Amino acid sequence: MAVNCFRYLGFTSFDQVDQLTIAQYEVMMESLELKMLDQNLHEHRQAFLNFVVRAEKKTGKNRSKPVYKKFQQFFDYDAELAKVKQRRKKKQSRFSGIGKLLKKGE
Known part of the structure; x- marks a missing residue:
């Protein structure tokens, strides 16, 4: 466990390892595996694009x-940027009224 913490999770002291619970360690290792999978996807996508x-x-x-x-x-790039901005506008307008309702309730 300590080796993985130092090797993969960026820990620099045994105190950090000692403060870590088993549940936290498992979540951090799952997160690391998902991060590595994302990197693998990126590499394969890059190979395909090449x-x-x-x-x-x-x-x-x-x-x-x-x-x-x-x-x-x-x-x-410009077309893709426009798509992203358009999606952000849709998401913001969808929840814009909720903030007003929450402020009234306080």
Whole structure:
């Protein structure tokens, strides 16, 4: 347990390990496993994108050209940013009236 705390959880002293309960340790280790899984997903997604960005389409008998000539064709940052902002606006407007009701009740 102590080795995992030092190796994976960033603990720097035995006092930190001694103050940790078994339940806390189990939650922290599960969190670490999920974090590693997320990193693994990111790496595989990156490998897939590396494959996709090199895609070519045939333009003749022995010729081909890239599917994506510009990075923006592959990933349009501005469009993705607009989607995120739009989702945030929807979430904020959905709960905007609740704050007023809670303040009245106090």
